[in-house]
Amino acid sequence: MNMVFRNVFLIVACISLAFTFSCKQKKQKQKKVITREMLLEHNRNLVDLENKVIRDYLDTIGIEMQQSKTGLWYKIDSDSVGETAREKDMVHLNYKIMLMDSxxxxxxEKNGMWSFEVGKGSVETGIEEGILLMSEGDEASFILRPNMAHGLSGDGDRIPGRAILLYQLELIKIDRSEHKSE
Known part of the structure:
Protein backbone atom coordinates (compact mmCIF):
# COMPACT_ATOMS: atom_id res chain seq x y z
CA MET A 1 0.00 0.00 0.00
CA ASN A 2 2.87 2.30 0.80
CA MET A 3 4.24 1.68 -2.70
CA VAL A 4 0.88 2.52 -4.32
CA PHE A 5 0.67 5.76 -2.35
CA ARG A 6 4.19 6.67 -3.41
CA ASN A 7 3.46 5.95 -7.09
CA VAL A 8 0.24 7.98 -6.98
CA PHE A 9 2.13 10.83 -5.32
CA LEU A 10 4.84 10.73 -8.02
CA ILE A 11 2.24 10.70 -10.82
CA VAL A 12 0.36 13.66 -9.28
CA ALA A 13 3.62 15.55 -8.78
CA CYS A 14 4.68 14.94 -12.39
CA ILE A 15 1.29 16.06 -13.71
CA SER A 16 1.44 19.19 -11.54
CA LEU A 17 4.92 20.06 -12.76
CA ALA A 18 3.91 19.49 -16.38
CA PHE A 19 0.81 21.65 -15.95
CA THR A 20 2.79 24.44 -14.25
CA PHE A 21 5.48 24.35 -16.94
CA SER A 22 2.91 24.49 -19.76
CA CYS A 23 1.14 27.45 -18.14
CA LYS A 24 4.42 29.37 -17.90
CA GLN A 25 5.13 28.66 -21.56
CA LYS A 26 1.67 29.97 -22.55
CA LYS A 27 2.23 33.15 -20.51
CA GLN A 28 5.58 33.68 -22.18
CA LYS A 29 4.02 33.21 -25.61
CA GLN A 30 1.29 35.71 -24.72
CA LYS A 31 3.74 38.50 -23.85
CA LYS A 32 3.13 41.48 -26.07
CA VAL A 33 5.95 42.68 -28.25
CA ILE A 34 6.19 46.48 -28.16
CA THR A 35 6.79 47.82 -31.64
CA ARG A 36 7.97 51.20 -32.85
CA GLU A 37 4.48 51.83 -34.24
CA MET A 38 2.94 51.16 -30.84
CA LEU A 39 5.33 53.64 -29.20
CA LEU A 40 4.58 56.27 -31.84
CA GLU A 41 0.84 55.79 -31.38
CA HIS A 42 1.21 56.10 -27.61
CA ASN A 43 3.25 59.28 -28.06
CA ARG A 44 0.62 60.75 -30.43
CA ASN A 45 -2.04 60.02 -27.82
CA LEU A 46 0.01 61.80 -25.14
CA VAL A 47 0.49 64.85 -27.39
CA ASP A 48 -3.25 64.93 -28.15
CA LEU A 49 -4.04 64.72 -24.43
CA GLU A 50 -1.53 67.47 -23.58
CA ASN A 51 -2.96 69.72 -26.30
CA LYS A 52 -6.48 69.15 -24.95
CA VAL A 53 -5.32 70.11 -21.45
CA ILE A 54 -3.72 73.27 -22.88
CA ARG A 55 -6.79 74.22 -24.95
CA ASP A 56 -9.06 73.68 -21.92
CA TYR A 57 -6.72 75.82 -19.80
CA LEU A 58 -6.72 78.62 -22.39
CA ASP A 59 -10.52 78.48 -22.67
CA THR A 60 -10.83 78.66 -18.89
CA ILE A 61 -8.63 81.74 -18.54
CA GLY A 62 -9.88 83.33 -21.76
CA ILE A 63 -6.59 83.74 -23.61
CA GLU A 64 -5.94 82.98 -27.26
CA MET A 65 -2.57 81.63 -28.30
CA GLN A 66 -1.08 80.42 -31.53
CA GLN A 67 0.61 77.07 -31.94
CA SER A 68 3.79 76.64 -33.96
CA LYS A 69 4.51 73.62 -36.15
CA THR A 70 6.67 72.16 -33.38
CA GLY A 71 3.89 72.45 -30.80
CA LEU A 72 4.95 75.63 -28.98
CA TRP A 73 1.93 77.61 -27.80
CA TYR A 74 2.69 81.33 -27.76
CA LYS A 75 1.33 84.85 -27.46
CA ILE A 76 3.63 87.82 -28.05
CA ASP A 77 2.57 91.21 -26.72
CA SER A 78 4.57 93.56 -28.86
CA ASP A 79 4.51 97.31 -29.00
CA SER A 80 8.23 97.46 -29.37
CA VAL A 81 10.26 98.49 -32.35
CA GLY A 82 13.40 96.92 -30.93
CA GLU A 83 15.72 94.45 -32.56
CA THR A 84 14.45 90.92 -33.12
CA ALA A 85 16.32 88.21 -31.29
CA ARG A 86 18.41 85.83 -33.37
CA GLU A 87 20.87 83.01 -32.82
CA LYS A 88 24.09 83.89 -30.98
CA ASP A 89 22.44 86.90 -29.29
CA MET A 90 22.84 87.12 -25.54
CA VAL A 91 19.33 87.81 -24.22
CA HIS A 92 18.36 89.12 -20.79
CA LEU A 93 14.86 88.32 -19.52
CA ASN A 94 12.52 88.85 -16.66
CA TYR A 95 10.56 85.63 -16.28
CA LYS A 96 8.05 83.57 -14.39
CA ILE A 97 7.78 79.79 -14.85
CA MET A 98 4.55 78.23 -13.62
CA LEU A 99 2.70 74.94 -13.55
CA MET A 100 -0.76 74.77 -15.10
CA ASP A 101 -2.30 75.26 -11.64
CA SER A 102 -0.55 78.68 -11.49
CA GLU A 109 11.67 88.31 -8.86
CA LYS A 110 13.25 85.67 -6.60
CA ASN A 111 16.18 84.42 -8.70
CA GLY A 112 17.27 87.45 -10.69
CA MET A 113 17.31 88.09 -14.41
CA TRP A 114 17.70 85.13 -16.77
CA SER A 115 20.45 85.52 -19.39
CA PHE A 116 21.56 83.06 -22.04
CA GLU A 117 22.94 82.81 -25.56
CA VAL A 118 20.23 81.99 -28.11
CA GLY A 119 20.89 78.87 -30.16
CA LYS A 120 23.46 77.38 -27.83
CA GLY A 121 21.03 74.77 -26.49
CA SER A 122 21.46 75.76 -22.87
CA VAL A 123 17.73 76.28 -22.23
CA GLU A 124 14.50 74.46 -22.98
CA THR A 125 13.90 73.90 -26.72
CA GLY A 126 10.55 75.66 -26.51
CA ILE A 127 12.21 78.76 -25.04
CA GLU A 128 14.88 78.73 -27.78
CA GLU A 129 12.11 78.74 -30.38
CA GLY A 130 9.99 81.32 -28.59
CA ILE A 131 12.79 83.84 -28.05
CA LEU A 132 13.36 83.97 -31.83
CA LEU A 133 9.79 85.29 -32.16
CA MET A 134 10.47 88.21 -29.81
CA SER A 135 11.98 91.66 -30.10
CA GLU A 136 13.69 93.70 -27.41
CA GLY A 137 10.99 95.07 -25.10
CA ASP A 138 8.38 92.39 -25.95
CA GLU A 139 6.44 90.45 -23.37
CA ALA A 140 5.32 86.94 -24.22
CA SER A 141 3.56 83.92 -22.82
CA PHE A 142 4.60 80.43 -23.88
CA ILE A 143 3.15 77.06 -22.98
CA LEU A 144 5.57 74.18 -23.33
CA ARG A 145 4.58 70.54 -23.40
CA PRO A 146 6.99 68.24 -21.52
CA ASN A 147 8.98 67.32 -24.64
CA MET A 148 9.85 71.02 -25.13
CA ALA A 149 10.64 71.70 -21.48
CA HIS A 150 11.81 69.36 -18.71
CA GLY A 151 10.54 66.05 -20.10
CA LEU A 152 9.80 62.86 -18.21
CA SER A 153 11.92 63.60 -15.17
CA GLY A 154 11.22 67.27 -14.46
CA ASP A 155 14.09 69.34 -13.10
CA GLY A 156 14.61 67.35 -9.92
CA ASP A 157 13.55 70.32 -7.80
CA ARG A 158 10.37 72.34 -8.39
CA ILE A 159 9.18 71.06 -11.76
CA PRO A 160 7.64 67.58 -11.68
CA GLY A 161 8.05 65.05 -14.45
CA ARG A 162 5.82 65.37 -17.54
CA ALA A 163 4.77 68.90 -16.49
CA ILE A 164 3.18 71.29 -18.95
CA LEU A 165 4.72 74.68 -18.17
CA LEU A 166 3.61 78.27 -18.63
CA TYR A 167 6.39 80.81 -19.17
CA GLN A 168 5.82 84.55 -18.92
CA LEU A 169 8.81 86.40 -20.34
CA GLU A 170 9.87 89.99 -20.90
CA LEU A 171 12.83 90.45 -23.23
CA ILE A 172 14.66 93.29 -21.49
CA LYS A 173 17.81 93.47 -23.57
CA ILE A 174 19.54 91.87 -26.55
CA ASP A 175 23.33 91.99 -26.55
CA ARG A 176 24.96 91.40 -29.92
CA SER A 177 28.46 92.47 -28.91
CA GLU A 178 29.76 88.89 -29.07
CA HIS A 179 29.02 88.48 -32.78
CA LYS A 180 28.97 91.98 -34.32
CA SER A 181 32.02 91.22 -36.43
CA GLU A 182 30.37 88.24 -38.18
Whole structure:
Protein backbone atom coordinates (compact mmCIF):
# COMPACT_ATOMS: atom_id res chain seq x y z
CA MET A 1 0.00 0.00 0.00
CA ASN A 2 2.87 2.30 0.80
CA MET A 3 4.24 1.68 -2.70
CA VAL A 4 0.88 2.52 -4.32
CA PHE A 5 0.67 5.76 -2.35
CA ARG A 6 4.19 6.67 -3.41
CA ASN A 7 3.46 5.95 -7.09
CA VAL A 8 0.24 7.98 -6.98
CA PHE A 9 2.13 10.83 -5.32
CA LEU A 10 4.84 10.73 -8.02
CA ILE A 11 2.24 10.70 -10.82
CA VAL A 12 0.36 13.66 -9.28
CA ALA A 13 3.62 15.55 -8.78
CA CYS A 14 4.68 14.94 -12.39
CA ILE A 15 1.29 16.06 -13.71
CA SER A 16 1.44 19.19 -11.54
CA LEU A 17 4.92 20.06 -12.76
CA ALA A 18 3.91 19.49 -16.38
CA PHE A 19 0.81 21.65 -15.95
CA THR A 20 2.79 24.44 -14.25
CA PHE A 21 5.48 24.35 -16.94
CA SER A 22 2.91 24.49 -19.76
CA CYS A 23 1.14 27.45 -18.14
CA LYS A 24 4.42 29.37 -17.90
CA GLN A 25 5.13 28.66 -21.56
CA LYS A 26 1.67 29.97 -22.55
CA LYS A 27 2.23 33.15 -20.51
CA GLN A 28 5.58 33.68 -22.18
CA LYS A 29 4.02 33.21 -25.61
CA GLN A 30 1.29 35.71 -24.72
CA LYS A 31 3.74 38.50 -23.85
CA LYS A 32 3.13 41.48 -26.07
CA VAL A 33 5.95 42.68 -28.25
CA ILE A 34 6.19 46.48 -28.16
CA THR A 35 6.79 47.82 -31.64
CA ARG A 36 7.97 51.20 -32.85
CA GLU A 37 4.48 51.83 -34.24
CA MET A 38 2.94 51.16 -30.84
CA LEU A 39 5.33 53.64 -29.20
CA LEU A 40 4.58 56.27 -31.84
CA GLU A 41 0.84 55.79 -31.38
CA HIS A 42 1.21 56.10 -27.61
CA ASN A 43 3.25 59.28 -28.06
CA ARG A 44 0.62 60.75 -30.43
CA ASN A 45 -2.04 60.02 -27.82
CA LEU A 46 0.01 61.80 -25.14
CA VAL A 47 0.49 64.85 -27.39
CA ASP A 48 -3.25 64.93 -28.15
CA LEU A 49 -4.04 64.72 -24.43
CA GLU A 50 -1.53 67.47 -23.58
CA ASN A 51 -2.96 69.72 -26.30
CA LYS A 52 -6.48 69.15 -24.95
CA VAL A 53 -5.32 70.11 -21.45
CA ILE A 54 -3.72 73.27 -22.88
CA ARG A 55 -6.79 74.22 -24.95
CA ASP A 56 -9.06 73.68 -21.92
CA TYR A 57 -6.72 75.82 -19.80
CA LEU A 58 -6.72 78.62 -22.39
CA ASP A 59 -10.52 78.48 -22.67
CA THR A 60 -10.83 78.66 -18.89
CA ILE A 61 -8.63 81.74 -18.54
CA GLY A 62 -9.88 83.33 -21.76
CA ILE A 63 -6.59 83.74 -23.61
CA GLU A 64 -5.94 82.98 -27.26
CA MET A 65 -2.57 81.63 -28.30
CA GLN A 66 -1.08 80.42 -31.53
CA GLN A 67 0.61 77.07 -31.94
CA SER A 68 3.79 76.64 -33.96
CA LYS A 69 4.51 73.62 -36.15
CA THR A 70 6.67 72.16 -33.38
CA GLY A 71 3.89 72.45 -30.80
CA LEU A 72 4.95 75.63 -28.98
CA TRP A 73 1.93 77.61 -27.80
CA TYR A 74 2.69 81.33 -27.76
CA LYS A 75 1.33 84.85 -27.46
CA ILE A 76 3.63 87.82 -28.05
CA ASP A 77 2.57 91.21 -26.72
CA SER A 78 4.57 93.56 -28.86
CA ASP A 79 4.51 97.31 -29.00
CA SER A 80 8.23 97.46 -29.37
CA VAL A 81 10.26 98.49 -32.35
CA GLY A 82 13.40 96.92 -30.93
CA GLU A 83 15.72 94.45 -32.56
CA THR A 84 14.45 90.92 -33.12
CA ALA A 85 16.32 88.21 -31.29
CA ARG A 86 18.41 85.83 -33.37
CA GLU A 87 20.87 83.01 -32.82
CA LYS A 88 24.09 83.89 -30.98
CA ASP A 89 22.44 86.90 -29.29
CA MET A 90 22.84 87.12 -25.54
CA VAL A 91 19.33 87.81 -24.22
CA HIS A 92 18.36 89.12 -20.79
CA LEU A 93 14.86 88.32 -19.52
CA ASN A 94 12.52 88.85 -16.66
CA TYR A 95 10.56 85.63 -16.28
CA LYS A 96 8.05 83.57 -14.39
CA ILE A 97 7.78 79.79 -14.85
CA MET A 98 4.55 78.23 -13.62
CA LEU A 99 2.70 74.94 -13.55
CA MET A 100 -0.76 74.77 -15.10
CA ASP A 101 -2.30 75.26 -11.64
CA SER A 102 -0.55 78.68 -11.49
CA UNK A 103 2.00 77.53 -8.90
CA UNK A 104 5.17 79.54 -9.52
CA UNK A 105 8.27 77.35 -9.88
CA UNK A 106 10.86 80.02 -10.67
CA UNK A 107 10.88 83.77 -11.26
CA UNK A 108 13.28 86.61 -11.84
CA GLU A 109 11.67 88.31 -8.86
CA LYS A 110 13.25 85.67 -6.60
CA ASN A 111 16.18 84.42 -8.70
CA GLY A 112 17.27 87.45 -10.69
CA MET A 113 17.31 88.09 -14.41
CA TRP A 114 17.70 85.13 -16.77
CA SER A 115 20.45 85.52 -19.39
CA PHE A 116 21.56 83.06 -22.04
CA GLU A 117 22.94 82.81 -25.56
CA VAL A 118 20.23 81.99 -28.11
CA GLY A 119 20.89 78.87 -30.16
CA LYS A 120 23.46 77.38 -27.83
CA GLY A 121 21.03 74.77 -26.49
CA SER A 122 21.46 75.76 -22.87
CA VAL A 123 17.73 76.28 -22.23
CA GLU A 124 14.50 74.46 -22.98
CA THR A 125 13.90 73.90 -26.72
CA GLY A 126 10.55 75.66 -26.51
CA ILE A 127 12.21 78.76 -25.04
CA GLU A 128 14.88 78.73 -27.78
CA GLU A 129 12.11 78.74 -30.38
CA GLY A 130 9.99 81.32 -28.59
CA ILE A 131 12.79 83.84 -28.05
CA LEU A 132 13.36 83.97 -31.83
CA LEU A 133 9.79 85.29 -32.16
CA MET A 134 10.47 88.21 -29.81
CA SER A 135 11.98 91.66 -30.10
CA GLU A 136 13.69 93.70 -27.41
CA GLY A 137 10.99 95.07 -25.10
CA ASP A 138 8.38 92.39 -25.95
CA GLU A 139 6.44 90.45 -23.37
CA ALA A 140 5.32 86.94 -24.22
CA SER A 141 3.56 83.92 -22.82
CA PHE A 142 4.60 80.43 -23.88
CA ILE A 143 3.15 77.06 -22.98
CA LEU A 144 5.57 74.18 -23.33
CA ARG A 145 4.58 70.54 -23.40
CA PRO A 146 6.99 68.24 -21.52
CA ASN A 147 8.98 67.32 -24.64
CA MET A 148 9.85 71.02 -25.13
CA ALA A 149 10.64 71.70 -21.48
CA HIS A 150 11.81 69.36 -18.71
CA GLY A 151 10.54 66.05 -20.10
CA LEU A 152 9.80 62.86 -18.21
CA SER A 153 11.92 63.60 -15.17
CA GLY A 154 11.22 67.27 -14.46
CA ASP A 155 14.09 69.34 -13.10
CA GLY A 156 14.61 67.35 -9.92
CA ASP A 157 13.55 70.32 -7.80
CA ARG A 158 10.37 72.34 -8.39
CA ILE A 159 9.18 71.06 -11.76
CA PRO A 160 7.64 67.58 -11.68
CA GLY A 161 8.05 65.05 -14.45
CA ARG A 162 5.82 65.37 -17.54
CA ALA A 163 4.77 68.90 -16.49
CA ILE A 164 3.18 71.29 -18.95
CA LEU A 165 4.72 74.68 -18.17
CA LEU A 166 3.61 78.27 -18.63
CA TYR A 167 6.39 80.81 -19.17
CA GLN A 168 5.82 84.55 -18.92
CA LEU A 169 8.81 86.40 -20.34
CA GLU A 170 9.87 89.99 -20.90
CA LEU A 171 12.83 90.45 -23.23
CA ILE A 172 14.66 93.29 -21.49
CA LYS A 173 17.81 93.47 -23.57
CA ILE A 174 19.54 91.87 -26.55
CA ASP A 175 23.33 91.99 -26.55
CA ARG A 176 24.96 91.40 -29.92
CA SER A 177 28.46 92.47 -28.91
CA GLU A 178 29.76 88.89 -29.07
CA HIS A 179 29.02 88.48 -32.78
CA LYS A 180 28.97 91.98 -34.32
CA SER A 181 32.02 91.22 -36.43
CA GLU A 182 30.37 88.24 -38.18
Missing amino acids: AVCYSS
